[in-house]
Amino acid sequence: MINNDRSAIALSRSPIRSLSLQELSIIAEIPREEYVLKCTSACAGCSDSLALRYVLKAAGPDTVLVIPACCTSVIQGIYPNTAFNVPVYNIAFGAAAACASGMSNAFRAAGKKTNVIVYAGDGGTLDIGIQAMSGAFERGTDFLYICYDNEAYGNTGMQRSGGTPLGAKTTTTPGGKTDVKKDIDAIIAAHAPPYQATAAAAYPQDLFKKVQKALSFRGPSFIHVLAPCPPGWRYSTEKSVEMGKLAVKSGMWVLYEREYGKLTMGAPSRAAMKKPLPLEEYLAPQGRFKGIDPKTVEILRQQIAKTFAKLAAEEAAP
């Protein structure tokens, strides 16, 4: 039943696309309770807080967020205030997964089912936090690790990270990054968690469903969320959702989930695989790709084709 008419109308006016009936029924399921309250200190058009809004709606009030140094350490506000309506435990940059590991064990020892969710950026996940994360996954920690990926160290003013894509300009790669983006999802897959997924802030219903699903598993789960960043990627603030959708439609970001190792590609990525949007449409609005060498674009294009082929083969495998 569709009982959330207002949001349905608002979304049906979206210039991006109209909604299918199935998606409308998911909107109806999304709780009205807000856990990301007003007056965060997020930048205009921030997709980190947009994603977190749906993450917490999916997780509900019996949840603790563990946050390493990242944009979200700032977004939550200044002590003694907090803009998040669940307990938030802040911890040093490289320690989120280990801290969550202790927390989850303590809750379970006390007979509590409280969700322990790490919400970390790409620097805190792909770079400095990777050891603690790998350890926590290997030990089968009962938690959800969400990496919101804005493809650079956003909080410190956009320095290159392992998540920065090839060719992107950051303050420490002023000529464009010469290395490719680290495939953290493959690294996570090597730990064989019960559930892992990719998502994007631009597809909140999909993200909502994936968070709910991830939390239904015992043991570690991982969701990698693309979080376009207006000041970092240098596009205008109203375009964050559009950027996320362009990333998926061009194939630069692929939506899928892996349940006990079984891969299922998301519908938007399946469509993009058949007929990807020209990559230039994704790159052109972003200042970070300004003046990118056509050869680099060609490498990115080849990478997209390779990734699609690999994922399609995995999905088709029995």
Add this chain to the structure above:
Amino acid sequence: MKKIATGNKAVAEAVKQVKPDVIAAYPITPQTEIVEQIAEFVSGGELKSRYIPVESEHSAMAACIGAGITGARTFTATSSHGLLYMHEMTNWAAGARLPVVMATVNRSIGPGWNIWAEHTDALQERDTGWLQVYVSTVQEAYDTTLMAFRIAEHNDVLLPVMVNLDGFLLSHIMQPLDTVEPGDFVPPLHLPHAIDVKTPAGYGGLTGPDRHFKIRWEIERSMRDSVKVIEKTQDEFSRRFGRRYGFTEDYRCEDADVIVVAMGTLGKEAEVAIDQLRNEGIKAGSMRLRWLRPFPDLDLKGKEVVVIDRDYSFGRGGILATEIMAQTKEEVFSVIAGIGGQEVTFEDVADFVRQRRRGTEFWFGVTVNV
């Protein structure tokens, strides 16, 4: 119950009796036996703790922090490079006001790889907001570990406590151990700021220049308050179990002209030297420092002071000597001995006293003439 145990096993025995909810474990020589022994207790069902075999010491302390903030009792153990690797997290544990108890089996720092006793590892943690206590016997390691939980978790303290024992010289030495039934000597932990999902709060978020200093001051206030808690805990321990401990262990100090100050097993070794010196007519005494943080008031007025440091701060001096010089007007004879497990006997300690020269520093085995 009377038994024979190593320093490491004595620590593990005390940990078993206070039943931490969560124990994070990572191996490092010479501490490993502690976490191995605890693993035995857990796997044999004698201890119902969650045992997290973390992938690093940084994660060991982070796991204790994450568990601790839910109100759980936590324990871990480390040595040397492990302690240095978790340095960021030791600061965090103190700042987060979590009563983590950790055994540090003191060992030197590389390069080169040296696994033997030295205090420089723990002394590099001096300014983190941890209480630090140094023990000298197997019995003291056990008793002090029990007391450490009670002190750390006291609501006037709520700071982590590090129990230090010398690598090999104590960690692997067999001595008699008399275990007790702690009963309610270590009462259940009630962490006032434990996470409660019903009243959501932010922990460790942004603090501005108008507030941060107040939070740091509160650490110092609790550190000062901990003096009374330590005294009361040591008194209560003596009342219940008959063994008395102070901030220092003083041996023949009352009428002494010269006092040897040291920490750990060297402080115990000094007692033998004192007897020898007394036989020669030198009125010497030994003051073995147990608590380095909070640093106690030492009564050294009018005494000659010989400080033995199994540690060093390059460009300044022996760390314990520096601490003592900051407190007393007496000129100190500073001896640097036992670095990286260098053998120091009671004969050597007696020699340090015989050849003492006020206001100078002597590197045992290096300095030719005192």
